[in-house]
């Protein structure tokens with residue numbers, strides 16, 4: 001996660017001349033950023049350079065990224081009427097540049113390094129659409145969910161179907177797996193997750209029809225894993241707030257797990273990083289179906305050499 005990002009000097013120098021959204025839209029450049037990061041880091045899979053918020057543009061909500069403030073959605077959804085008026089979007093066409101980036105990336109990378117496509121999961125994308133940006137307590141989203149249940153269902157169904165079409169396009173373009181980012185579902189009670197989110201997550205996963213493995217990732221999901229395990233995904237991503245072996249017991253061994261190194265640990269010294277890698281691998285206990293990953297994205301300012309140290313350690317100890 002954030003394999004290619006601001007912690008990399010090469011990325012920062014490209015970003016000096018191109019805005020973030022223009023970089024996403026420029027398939028040649030986005031592929032270059034993806035490929036360079038994957039090669040430099042020597043990772044076992046590349047995640048395509050794009051963003052979960054891109055579908056908000058063809059949805060007509062307006063999107064810009066402000067330096068330091070994160071994303072700004074210019075016309076957030078606040079009423080049932082606004083949801084009823086959402087356009088029918090041909091997302092394959094509107095976001096075809098992401099498919100092109102995947103094609104270019106697959107053509108360039110060795111077959112041994114698969115390309116992962118991704119999208120926001122319905123709850124997390126809907127939360128940005130309603131809040132108008134990043135949020136701490138998700139007051140607008142939850143208030144909407146509790147008080148406008150019918151409109152919530154329409155919005156979540158709309159977003160789920162759009163997301164399924166978007167991911168199908170990425171699979172057609174060559175993605176070997178797709179990841180659904182439900183970064184902020186940890187703000188919900190387990191009951192709310194089951195009632196207001198899980199049916200729509202299931203709808204996306206079921207629509208993909210097992211063409212490629214599906215990874216579902218959220219943060220702060222420890223109390224929701226019992227529900228999450230039933231969403232249909234082949235792999236469940238874990239953040240660092242949970243012991244990997246305990247989480248896997250809840251999820252069940254027939255489902256794979258991904259995680260769960262604390263990205264802040266990458267600011268420590270190499271020995272600490274290597275020790276934590278061994279701890280996580282020991283919790284995985286040599287079982288098949290563990291994808292080593294961070295528990296969330298690489299943070300800006302992370303020492304690049306430490307990311308290499310982590311990856312080398314996983315390759316060394318994970319053999």
Ligand code: CP3
Nearest residue numbers: 001002003004005020048049050051052070071181183297
């Ligand atoms: O290399 C990769 O990992 C693939 C690219 C990728 C980005 N965003 C690029 C990006 C992926 C997989 C994402 C997912 C994403 N985007 C998520 C889910 C994962 C997570 O972090 O929880 C979310 C919530 C977003 C929305 C988003 N995009 C926010 C909130 C921000 C601003 C954050 C900030 O720190 O400024 C972004 C911008 C963004 N997306 C950057 C990158 C590399 C930084 C943009 C820049 O300034 O260059």
